[in-house]
Amino acid sequence: MSVDTATVAKIAxxxxxxxxxxxxxxxxxxxxxxxxxxxxLGEVDVSGVEPMTAVIENHLRLRADxxxxxxxxxxxxxxxxxxxxxxxxxxxxxxxxxxE
Amino acid sequence: xxxxxxxGVAAIRxxxxxxxxxxxxxxxxxxxxxxxxxxxxxxxxxxxxxxxxAARATDARRAAGQPLGKMGGVPIGMKxxxxxKGVQTTAASHILEGFKPEYESTVSAKLWDAxxxxxxxxxxxxxxxxxxxxxxxxxxxxxxxRRSDGGNAPLAPGGSSxxxxxxxxxxxxxxxxxxxxxxxxxxxxxxxGISGIKPTYxxxxxxxxxxxxxxxxxxxxxxxxxxxxxxxxxxxxGFDPKDATSLDMAVPEWEANLSGDxxxxxxxxxxxxxxxxxxxxxxxxxxxxxAWLKDAGVEVVDVSLxxxxxxxxxxxxxxxxxxxxxxxxxxxxxxxxRDLPEGANLQDMYAxxxxxxxxxxxxxxxxxxxxxxxxxxxxxYYTQAQKVRTLIAQDFRNAFTLCDVILAPTTPTAAFGxxxxxxxxxxxxxxxxxxxxxxxxxxxxxxVPAGLNRxxxxxxxxxxxKPFDEQGVLNAGLAIEQRAAFSAKPERWW
Numbered sequence: 001m002s003v004d005t006a007t008v009a010k011i012a013x014x015x016x017x018x019x020x021x022x023x024x025x026x027x028x029x030x031x032x033x034x035x036x037x038x039x040x041l042g043e044v045d046v047s048g049v050e051p052m053t054a055v056i057e058n059h060l061r062l063r064a065d066x067x068x069x070x071x072x073x074x075x076x077x078x079x080x081x082x083x084x085x086x087x088x089x090x091x092x093x094x095x096x097x098x099x100e
Numbered sequence: 101x102x103x104x105x106x107x108g109v110a111a112i113r114x115x116x117x118x119x120x121x122x123x124x125x126x127x128x129x130x131x132x133x134x135x136x137x138x139x140x141x142x143x144x145x146x147x148x149x150x151x152x153x154a155a156r157a158t159d160a161r162r163a164a165g166q167p168l169g170k171m172g173g174v175p176i177g178m179k180x181x182x183x184x185k186g187v188q189t190t191a192a193s194h195i196l197e198g199f200k201p202e203y204e205s206t207v208s209a210k211l212w213d214a215x216x217x218x219x220x221x222x223x224x225x226x227x228x229x230x231x232x233x234x235x236x237x238x239x240x241x242x243x244x245x246r247r248s249d250g251g252n253a254p255l256a257p258g259g260s261s262x263x264x265x266x267x268x269x270x271x272x273x274x275x276x277x278x279x280x281x282x283x284x285x286x287x288x289x290x291x292x293g294i295s296g297i298k299p300t301y302x303x304x305x306x307x308x309x310x311x312x313x314x315x316x317x318x319x320x321x322x323x324x325x326x327x328x329x330x331x332x333x334x335x336x337x338g339f340d341p342k343d344a345t346s347l348d349m350a351v352p353e354w355e356a357n358l359s360g361d362x363x364x365x366x367x368x369x370x371x372x373x374x375x376x377x378x379x380x381x382x383x384x385x386x387x388x389x390x391a392w393l394k395d396a397g398v399e400v401v402d403v404s405l406x407x408x409x410x411x412x413x414x415x416x417x418x419x420x421x422x423x424x425x426x427x428x429x430x431x432x433x434x435x436x437x438r439d440l441p442e443g444a445n446l447q448d449m450y451a452x453x454x455x456x457x458x459x460x461x462x463x464x465x466x467x468x469x470x471x472x473x474x475x476x477x478x479x480x481y482y483t484q485a486q487k488v489r490t491l492i493a494q495d496f497r498n499a500f501t502l503c504d505v506i507l508a509p510t511t512p513t514a515a516f517g518x519x520x521x522x523x524x525x526x527x528x529x530x531x532x533x534x535x536x537x538x539x540x541x542x543x544x545x546x547x548v549p550a551g552l553n554r555x556x557x558x559x560x561x562x563x564x565x566k567p568f569d570e571q572g573v574l575n576a577g578l579a580i581e582q583r584a585a586f587s588a589k590p591e592r593w594w
Binding site for chain 2: 001003007008011012013014015016017018019027030031033034035037038039040041042043044046049050051052053054055056058060061063070072073077080081083084085086087093095096097098
């Protein structure tokens with residue numbers, strides 16, 4: 001499989017990365033080179049093989065059902081959450097208007 | 101007086117503890133070396149005051165007769181992928197420039213609790229994506245090493261932990277943190293003549309480490325020798341409920357149990373790693389490593405890892421796929437850069453911010469990852485790669501029924517020149533050919549210096565162990581270290 005300019009434009013849109021036509025033109029051969037190389041995986045017989053889900057056996061833990069058991073990751077830290085926001089107003093993240 | 105910056109972790113810890121020198125003297129000496137090494141560009145931010153404060157605290161504890169901790173009095177470099185409270189954390193990206201975390205990563209917090217101090221935040225490949233430290237928004241790290249031909253061609257310190265490797269090799273820090281997703285501790289360690297270990301996946305908490313590929317990312321120490329790595333890994337490792345994949349296991353006493361006596365052990369030599377294109381000096385160093393381990397008492401066995409050639413292509417689907425998902429969080433809303441063109445709506449802002457904030461290699465990997473996860477291609481690429489990953493892990497399990505550890509080169513070549521590979525992403529990716537399989541299988545793996553090649557550049561040997569057997573890896577590393585007696589260091593030009 002290979003990608004063309006329309007596909008690269010679509011991927012960039014899905015990835016929310018603005019790209020110029022010149023950048024797309026440069027990316028097409030680069031991505032095709034990489035995709036052609038990874039396609040050798042198709043040679044591998046994977047019949048009956050399960051896809052990897054956990055590289056080291058582990059069990060999924062549940063945390064104790066306690067509010068703010070770990071104060072660091074609990075609630076009530078609004079100012080810390082907003083501290084690095086490019087724009088924060090009235091205790092919220094601010095973004096351009098999304099409803100006309 | 102002792103030249104304090106020639107000392108490693110153990111020597112500093114012990115010297116501070118027995119009063120041979122103070123932690124403050126050590127911190128001042130390393131701060132001076134950091135300040136004098138701007139030409140290497142190893143640090144994005146230096147934090148001399150943090151190093152001095154930690155040193156003063158250690159000296160005060162000693163005066164009060166209190167325990168100093170596993171890393172008491174040892175100043176270290178912190179890869180700028182670890183969130184450090186109040187200190188800019190960028191992942192070497194423009195999109196996180198100016199980001200000052202409100203919290204401390206688990207691993208860095210453990211190191212400070214163990215008595216270490218921070219010399220600064222180390223440069224790296226942007227979001228840890230690269231093998232030469234040429235993708236950093238803050239410029240290339242220059243290796244302190246130069247070829248012995250008298251030329252001054254700037255060489256790559258390896259990547260992604262290139263600031264870490266350069267800083268330790270150049271004696272700007274006795275040790276540094278690294279992270280390894282597909283070789284990012286081992287390959288730079290090999291390029292710069294130092295040691296580094298990636299532990300079993302889950303040993304070190306990922307909480308507070310800027311995420312690249314979460315099923316692969318592991319932190320580990322980079323230092324001048326195996327003992328120093330063992331000490332620092334003890335301080336970094338341990339269960340953390342804040343990381344869902346953290347191993348709920350006690351941290352072994354790796355340092356106390358170090359032994360270079362390998363009698364009764366078996367070392368596997370993977371036949372598929374004898375690849376075309378591998379440098380003759382690298383192959384010779386591998387043979388030398390086999391001889392050293394035989395001398396340490398091992399039995400050498402031939403093993404097969406038949407899916408080795410598929411590890412890199414599987415990695416370059418899985419890692420970008422995870423990265424495209426992890427890096428979706430950089431949206432110009434919660435932290436970091438925002439690019440809001442005049443009249444732009446929310447979607448335009450996302451796209452403009454990410455176009456401006458990510459470098460070319462990061463964009464390339466996000467694009468690949470987005471493509472392989474997109475509707476219609478997911479099974480052909482991503483599911484297939486995860487099945488191949490299962491087979492690669494199975495290869496190692498089979499091999500470890502025949503041997504205790506595996507010995508291989510760390511890299512197919514010694515350090516290459518800056519700029520030599522940038523025009524060909526695939527050629528760059530291939531430099532991790534020996535490192536990536538152990539990453540995909542989550543196994544502990546380390547690189548130790550083996551010697552110099554014909555150009556006077558360091559070569560590393562890699563030891564891969566069974567899950568949770570960091571001790572076996574460190575012991576084999578120590579046996580090599582004792583025989584290699586590697587003492588070369590870069591001649592100071594910076």
